[in-house]
Amino acid sequence: MSESPQALVVFSPSGKRGRFALGTSVLEAARELGVDIDSICGGRARCGRCQVEAVEGSFAKENIVSGGDHLTPMGEAEQYCLQRGRLQPGNRLSCQAQLLGDVRIDVPATSQVHHQVVRKDYEVHDIELDPVVHLYFVEVEEPDMHRQAGDLQRLERALEKEWGLTGLSCDLRVLQDLQPALRTGRWSATVAIRNRQQIIAVWPGFHDQAYGAAVDVGSTTIAVHLCDLTRGEVVGSAGSMNPQIRFGEDLMSRVSYAMLNPEGAAQMTRAVRQAITELIGRTADQAGIDPADVLEITLVGNPVMHHLLLGIDPAPLGTAPFALATDHALEVWASEYDIEVHPNARAYVLPCIAGHVGADTAAVLLAETPWDRDEVSLIIDVGTNAEIVLGNRERLLAASSPTGPAFEGAQISSGQRAAPGAIERVRIDRDTLEPRFRVIGGERWSDDPGFAEELTEALGDQRITGICGSGIIEAVASMYLAGIIQHDGSFNPAAAARSPRVEARDRSFAYLLHEGEPRIYIEQNDVRAIQLAKAALYAGARLLMDHMGVDRVDRIRLAGAFGSHIDVTYAMALGMIPDCDLAQVSSANNAAGTGARIALLNRASRDEVERRARTIEKIETAVDPNFQRHFVEAMGIPHSTQPNPELSKVIDLPEKTKTQRAPRGRRRRRK
């Protein structure tokens, strides 16, 4: 062998190199050297996944002169792929191109089996593409009376011979499709195999469509990202309101509905499953694919959403001791959830962590991986309950805090969900007490020129309808900074003399934020509701810090829609979150959805999140006296009467509050 003429081939970016007999295909050389090159068709010039580029030039280090002419010229198969757009101009199929001389071969990321899928959210590592479902093209022996073996057994033999897959099992529905598939495909077929173990689908001949859906079931909205399992890209995204809203705005009202109506839970289960099917259908339309090519689904949601989705009664989650039916991950047929995709697609539901800390939090953790850091991260997902995780490489603790729905705009006099027409940002001038604000749907502030016109164009006649969670937080914080309310949350009677916007009411005051139709006020009760909610959130975080034995966190990540809308400065001014370098407080954006996508694209991540969910320390806030103490102490605005050096860097804090006495509320509650 060593006497036949050989060529040197050097692969980048791996740097692997070796000498091979002339005529060896680039793919063979790559496999022999352990260079990671993708393939569905197994070297038959069909899938285009193995394409590479021959780099032109002299390379002193490698001591070679490389060029495309050191490979055999393009044949018919490659020309065909080129015409069909499966092969990039200038690239070659490594299964077809054979060595004629020394050559340097560049393997583009998209041709690598385990390539990195780039995540848009900053600061966090990319996803390594290694989904549970893979496609394999095979040619199967025709049946032979003299060597009898079933179609499935001959398929399995081909999978073993061509792809090294052994010990496979097979869904009944695949078996029902197998005979016609093999015969239509003239004894060639593509199979989808899950976990290198289970044959879940078969198509005649060559098939390269395999998709997955990452589904984030929120109480308010449901979001679906459709991903190409062979490339890792998101090919379609869609969201809709959770149709369960008609049974109850917030989680507890849905649990009540389930408890009061015998068919209630089943109705809500049907509604959410239909919505998921519908959204997957929409993303498939966007991508121009067949929903039957969706072969895997991942699902995340809080515990109540999780139970309703699974068809499990959520009633036990409504009362102490808040027992989950299961906190482990689940894997079932999507058809068991009545989700209409490929009939053998599996749905993977991430684990729940505790009674109020759900699979959504597990997904947030998978996206954030606080376990990879030495710094202590505080990760907060705000909803009807705030789900809070604290920790680092050493330890992780989780709790949920009963913030109530005020942060979602509920129980606020002019409150509403974050939707077009809602005031989302608020500033108040400290001298004039005049507000300025921004509304969802527009880019301009209310004192910018063209504000009204922009809004009218965006929203039509409807215009400003209320104030959403982030708006109310900024409003209350700004009212404090402007001296309209005091540290204990009560209106400062002196403010009424400074501006007609502070109106005296029967035994109280209200601040007129917007003089339109409807008028939008911030009332004393609204301030109280926000105080209660933020005190609960702060107390939950503090309790975890106590358990971990730290009095400071290194970074804070705010997950969810709320976290991406809020101005962290005002959140800290309000005393929602513990003190922290403001530069280290940031939004985790849609971390739950990202976590669902990671679990879809990388199978090792499932083991990771299951393992972490088991070892995380669960802290129950409801029965902890320290939680009560923190809660009462955190009622004031801001949370502490001590100066906050972090905030002082960016906001001019009112001097007098720094020495103000504790609020009445605190004293009353303490007895």
Added chain:
Amino acid sequence: MSESPQALVVFSPSGKRGRFALGTSVLEAARELGVDIDSICGGRARCGRCQVEAVEGSFAKENIVSGGDHLTPMGEAEQYCLQRGRLQPGNRLSCQAQLLGDVRIDVPATSQVHHQVVRKDYEVHDIELDPVVHLYFVEVEEPDMHRQAGDLQRLERALEKEWGLTGLSCDLRVLQDLQPALRTGRWSATVAIRNRQQIIAVWPGFHDQAYGAAVDVGSTTIAVHLCDLTRGEVVGSAGSMNPQIRFGEDLMSRVSYAMLNPEGAAQMTRAVRQAITELIGRTADQAGIDPADVLEITLVGNPVMHHLLLGIDPAPLGTAPFALATDHALEVWASEYDIEVHPNARAYVLPCIAGHVGADTAAVLLAETPWDRDEVSLIIDVGTNAEIVLGNRERLLAASSPTGPAFEGAQISSGQRAAPGAIERVRIDRDTLEPRFRVIGGERWSDDPGFAEELTEALGDQRITGICGSGIIEAVASMYLAGIIQHDGSFNPAAAARSPRVEARDRSFAYLLHEGEPRIYIEQNDVRAIQLAKAALYAGARLLMDHMGVDRVDRIRLAGAFGSHIDVTYAMALGMIPDCDLAQVSSANNAAGTGARIALLNRASRDEVERRARTIEKIETAVDPNFQRHFVEAMGIPHSTQPNPELSKVIDLPEKTKTQRAPRGRRRRRK
């Protein structure tokens, strides 16, 4: 410990013995000694499975005086079991009775975990009870906010603690039932676990009902045996015609129906599944149980039945190369077959062996275990095809022979299925050529007094309607023995002179077997059909013998309804089966059904049959020139012109045939 007073306990039948502190329960002692005692409730005096008998008397060998008074007296729990019939009078619950003195304890077979289930079919070993599904009663911790764990996780903890079960997974539907079950059962529940691995059912509190159905899907009839999985007994049996008969009498006409009608296969699939559900319902009614307590099903059938049952197109089985979709065993949810039992019950389908040797043959082998013997067994299951297995401990070979449906009474002028009114046994007097016969539905021969009355009573007006497979075989053999037909199968013209029952026809003759309404004749074409069928069967057996290198078999087992009706002497006289000591030729009765029952009750048997099915040598008759040679040579009656010493022992063979020349048919076919 050794200083506290102790008692000697001796268990029979195991003979295990040991000393234990007074106050030790008999169950604890048994477990410590490794004595096999059953329990569902885990020692809580609920299930009654652990009952034993304290034997009274002096035992010199054991050197003890034993008696019931050497145990603590019966308490309330045992009295309750006694009243409910769960405890036999005189027995004690070993979990309750504690040692007070030396005692000899007898563990009845029904209290042993792996007790032997007695089989009625002679000559074959009993079944060791070890089903895939077991019940376990557990008490589960109540949920606790301070130590959060899902209901499922606490259930799993209890199963680990009380029963040593780990690494369990759980069906989604169990999870949906789990919360109400635990709460209704006040944190106690019984779970059904499959393969010590999968939780498939949960009931509140104590539940001791677990059943399985062994289903034998024949082309003509479907039979179901309902078994108690905790005791091994058959508690109900039912059979019905296979409703697919309306789509075609025999297998090939059903395959044709499927090929000619787009919905044909689906229609037949629905029909057979409905019939199975209906039969299981009937057996459940017989036993007075809820079909939802049926937790496991085993299914056997020939390849066409197998495919139709599974919803797989049988068309490829209709033409060469007769490719099966799969020859491996399958395990799916019974609900995937639309069989209405417990929604999580699994159905296990035994493996097929080859294109025409199906899961029914695999079941026959499981019942017969030819692999346990040194002698060479020939096992024959006669249907539209004869499925033939030959072998012993060393080697096993299988083939199917295209006998056609003549043995089932089809293609015979007066033929019919084996059903009331069919002539099933025939003898012909060698001198007078007068026949005597027996009819299905009656016990008497036609020349017995009261024959007509008995039949009228049994069958009403309908009476004798035709001749079935076993009848036609005996008729043809008897006609040969009486000299009515000759070695080559043609009528002996001289016979017409001897009796008016031999009637001359246009170019041929016919024998009048029964002069009623309708008249029943055996015509020349009927003889030819039987000759073709028996030659095929014989040639198949010979071909396997050639492959194995033997010219004689040690024993022959005839499986199926046909095998249990036929008189083996006449089968051998006709030349259906190779020469063999007649004492070693016997019926395997309903071996396929027995095999299905074994697979239901003993999980190791599944591995065994899967392993054997893979290693069995498949011989294809259709394309083997030696098969053609044997077939042509076996057309004569009996098969050989050589004297048959076996037959000579029991029947007086006509002298002249022994030297008769080969039949014309043979010569013609040989060219």
